[in-house]
Amino acid sequence: VLSPSTIRGYRTIIRSLSDRFKNTKTSDISQELIQKEVNDYAAEHSAKSTANLHGFISAVLSVYNPSLRISTTLPQKRKYEAYTPSEDEIKRILQEVAGTEYETAYRLGCYGMRRGEICAISSADLDGNLLSITKSKVVTDDNEWVIKPIAKTTGSQRTIYIDDELAARIQEDGYAFKRHPNLLNHHLHRLVKRLDIPPFRFHDMRAYYASMAHSLGIPDAYIMANGGWTSTNILNRVYKRTFEDKQADANRTISAHLKP
Helix, strand or coil: CHHHHHHHHHHHHHCCCCCCCHHCCEEEEEECHHHHHHHHHHHHCCHHHHHHHHHHHHHHHHHHHCCCCCCCCCCCCCHHHHHHCCHHHHHHHHHCCCCCCCCCHHHHHCCCCHHHHHHHHHHHEECCEEECCEEEEECCCCCEEEEEEECCCCCCCEECCHHHHHHHHHHHHHCCCCCCHHHHHHHHHHHHHHHHCCCCHHHHHHHHHHHHHHHHHCCHHHHHHHHHCCHHHHHHHHCCCCCCCHHHHHHHHHHHHHHC
C-alpha cells in the first residue's frame, strides 16, 4: 500500500532515533521521554524533519500505547520562500537546453509536472496531444529508482494537453527523461549559476507554471487540475505568486493614475 519512498523515509527515521528511545518498551514511553528525543533530534535537524519524526512516533504509539496523551512542543517551522523564475528567465533556460537530452524534461516542468512524474513518462502515456500522468519514479530503501504504478496522490492522476512539438519528441524518443532523476537537479543548479539566475529547485518550476497560468487568466480550477493539486489552500499558499516584473508594471500603472 505504501510508496517505496515512504517506507524509505520511515526506515530513515528509525535509524535516526536514539538507542535509548528504541530500547524503551512502548508501555514505558512517557511524554517527557518523547520531548527529550524530539529536543535532541531538533538540535541538528530542520523543523520539518523533526515534525516528520514526531509524526512517526505518534503514529506508532497511537497503536501500541493508545492511552498515552501526546502533547509535544515542536520547533517552529521556517517559512520557505521559493524563488519563482520570471518569464524571461524561463525562456533563457529553455533556449539553453534546446536540442539537448534535458529539453523535454524542462518543458514538461513548465507544464507543472513533478520530477518523478517526468522521469516515469513514456510514449505509451501519449494519445495525440494528451499526456496521461498516472505513475511516478521514486527511490526505494535500497537507493534504487523504480516506477511506482500510481501517482503521488489521487489528485495527481491527470491528463494534460501538450504542444505538438513536445508530443512528437516524446513519441520519437519513447520517453521524457531516461537518465538518473537527480541529474535534473544538478543540471539546473549549474545552469542557473551560469546564466546568473537566482537559484531555485526543479520542483519550483511548478510555481512558475501556476503563476504563469494565473497571469494568463486561467481559472484556479483548471490550474489545480493540470498541476495535480487537490486544495486551493496549497495553490494559494505556495504556488500562486505574481511575477516581479508584472507586479512592477501594475505598480507603475497605479502610480500613473495617482499622479497629480
